[in-house]
Amino acid sequence: MPRIPEEAIDRIRDSVNIVDVVAEYVQLTARGRNHVGLCPFHDDHDPSFNVSQEKQIYKCFVCGAGGNVYTFVREIEGISFVEAVRKVADLGGMSLPEPDRRMQAKEQAFDPLYQSMDLARKYFNHLLTHKPEGKVALDYLKGRGVDDATIEQFSLGYAPNAWDRYLRAATQRGFNPQILEKAGMVLARNNGNGYYDRFRHRVLFPIRAHTGRVVAFSARALASDEQAKYINSPESPIYHKSAILHGLYEGRDALRKAKQALIVEGQMDHLSLFQFGIENVVATSGTALTIQQAKLLKRYVEHAVLIFDGDRAGMSAAVRGIAPLIESGVDVRVVSLPEGLDPDTFVREHGKDALLATVEDSVPLVDFLVTWVGTLEDLTTADGRARATHHIADLIARVADATLRQFLIRDAADRIGIEEAVVIQSVQDAQESPRPQRREQPRETTVNTAREQFDPRPRQERELLIQMMSDNETADIVLSQIQPEDFSNSVYRQVAQIVANQRKNGWGSSVAHIVDCLTDEGLARIVSSLSLETGISNPDQVEMPVEDYITAFHLRRIDRQIADLNHQMRSAPAEEQIALMQTHKQLTIGRKAIKEGASYSGNSELTSIGDAAGEIVDSGPS
CATH class of the missing domain: 3.90.580.10 (Zinc finger, CHC2-type domain)
Structure with a gap:
């Protein structure tokens, strides 16, 4: 786009x-x-x-x-x-600039592909629900417990046992066979003489992009002698399987409200759970979850529960889904069903409440990983525990949140029975190992992470930042005396830097514009929360004038410098003690002067003392 x-x-x-x-x-x-x-x-x-x-x-x-x-x-x-x-x-009834001709031509080229897929959806659904030849597929779905409402909602279909039914239906409606081939719906004959349908005598499950458009199909064989039970559409200009999650479009509202996604493997697993009223569910369509799919899911949820078969193959499938989820910042838990049961069978035999109970009892990430490596390694031996540590460390290393990573390290060490320092080293080794670089397309780069929790202290810094976001004149006054890097919290520093950039470019420090510049959703929420706090938008309700906030800001800065000097004086050599004590004295005098009304920014003597103290503190004892 x-x-x-x-x-x-x-x-x-x-x-x-x-x-x-x-x-x-x-x-x-x-x-x-x-x-x-x-x-x-x-x-x-x-x-x-x-x-x-x-x-x-x-x-x-x-x-x-x-x-x-x-x-x-x-x-x-x-x-x-x-x-x-x-x-x-x-x-808003507003127009956008026309895209350049190349991009416009590319988008227009996609239209026939989308149209051919929509025709296929309608055509195959009509054969399933209204034609006698579709009865065999309808009987199969009914036998699996799929009701009419679900068939209609998901536009399930039947591809007849013929070589060119869809091809003929589409060409009669004006579609070029080459377009149908590009969409993945037909194949060229080996002799170069025409085309034939890709899907024959199969139940069809339409695959939708998150926008709702059908972009592909998954097809389940009805003949028992078919070698491939399921076949899927190939990659096409409109279908990139690594970026599509089956069921995401249909379940988007339930996912957003629950803030949790249940992830299953197959289409029938997904349909059954959805039909039983569990709508916050998506399916991987039998392939490994990708980082693109995980990031797409992160737009809707904060938590994911992987539900797979309880055998070794099911556990391996769950493990493959963990890495992209934790790398995308999604909290992960796992449900291992009793061996021999998949989600479809389980919910039909035991019901909705029983399945939801298994979700409530889902296993935390580390517990599952230790159980998994226990099927691969002998945890009663030192070598086995060492290899298990490496397995788990590779996954923990992908967790972006440092605090969560530390908790996982501690839990893994406890469960495996190994020293925490060994797990820490193994995680560090995994972090330093090169991984394939992925293309990222952020709109604007912000400083490091904003996932750290917003620290409400010190309140005066927070109030000062709020006023900077609310009033351009205040922002200019503050930025003439305080640098963004002077704020004590990295979240404050990021927001202050964006305000400074906006003012430098002659823009107003609009809160909406600040939010627009942030790629981290957590930070954007913090900024929104700040701006909507009670009394913030009313200048008459601020606690004190901006000049007093600036004064308090500098007093805290000097207090930090004095505290750091005190620490250095306890360990500095005798020959450095005199210089440190002199600086300490000057800072104490300067602090008193500021409290009595002297301006820090307008007083070159106080400014030079503060800068000198900062250099001493930064350099540390020699």
């Missing part, structure tokens, strides 16, 4: 009213300066979803969802950023 110029992104965001856009999805009621409603991102019964027309952002104070208008549409629709911009422009 072609990129949209930054100017158009800013123009659309600044022209639409987020209240109007959100109101297309959520019933809102005006309350004071904001609008409130039931949060669409969790099962909300007491309105906790706030939308600020003034700030052009939203925030849920229960589940933490927050952001600007693009964030909202991206999350509610489960679409990409570019698709969200287009959707917002459409809702």
Whole structure:
């Protein structure tokens, strides 16, 4: 999909009213300066979803969802950023710049492919539900417990036992056979004389992209002598199997509300769970979960439960799905069903409540991994425990959150029966081992991670940052006396740096624009939460003038420098003690002067003392 110029992104965001856009999805009621409603991102019964027309952002104070208008549409629709911009422009009745001719031609070339797949969906579904020849497939589905409503909802179909039925139906409607071949629906004959249908005498399961368009099919053989029980559409210009999760489109609302995905292997597993009312489920279609699929799923959920057969093959399939999920920041648990039972069979024999009970009792990540390596290695021997450690360390190394990684290391050491230091070293070795580089396409790079939890202290720094986001003049005053790197918390530093960049480029420090510049969803939610805190948007309710915040900021900075000097003086050589004591004295005098009303930024003597102290602290004892 072609990129949209930054100017158009800013123009659309600044022209639409987020209240109007959100109101297309959520019933809102005006309350004071904001609008409130039931949060669409969790099962909300007491309105906790706030939308600020003034700030052009939203925030849920229960589940933490927050952001600007693009964030909202991206999350509610489960679409990409570019698709969200287009959707917002459409809702606001605004036009987008015409894409360049090459990109426009590429998009137009896809249209016949999508149209041919939609024709196939309708054609095969009609044969299944309205033609006598489809009875064999209908009987198979009924025998598997699939009801009429599910057949209709998922557009299940039947490909007849003939060589060219779909080919003839499509060409009669004007489709070029070469388009059908490119879409993966027909194959060229070996002699070069024409084409024939790819799917014959099979039940067809349409595969939809997250946008809802059918892009491929998975086909289940009805003849018992077929060598391949399932065959799938090949890769095509519109179907990239590594980026498609079966059932994501149909289950998008349930996934978003539950914040949890149940991941199964096959289409029948998915259909059965969905039909039993468990709609927050997706299927990998029998292939290993990819990083693209995991990142797509992360748009909807925070947690995933892998549900696989309880045999060794099922455990191996679960392990293959763990790495991309934890690498994408999804919390993972695992359900191993009794051997011989798949999710489809289990839910039909034991019911919905029993399956949900197994999900409630799902095994934490490390517990499952230790059970898995126990099937591969002898954990009663030193060599076996060492090899098991390497297996698990390779997965733990992919966890981005340092705190979670430390907990997993500790748990793994306890379960395997090995020293924690050994696991730490093994994880570090795995982190240093080269992995294939993946292409990333962030809109703008932000500093390191924003997953660390927002630290509400010190409150004065937080209030100062809030005022910087709310008022351009305040931002200019603060940035003339404080550098972004001077903030004590990395989250504060990132936001302050974005504000500084905006002011440097002559832009206003709009909260909606700041959110737009953030690629980390956690940080975007923090910014939204800050901006919607009670009293923030009202200048009359701030605790003290901005100058007092700046003064308090510098006093804390000097206090940190004094504390660091005290630490150094305890271990510094005698010849350095005099210089350290002199600096300590000057800082103490400077601190007193600031408390009595002297300006730090306007006082060259105080500034030079602070800079000198900073250099001493940074250098440490020689």
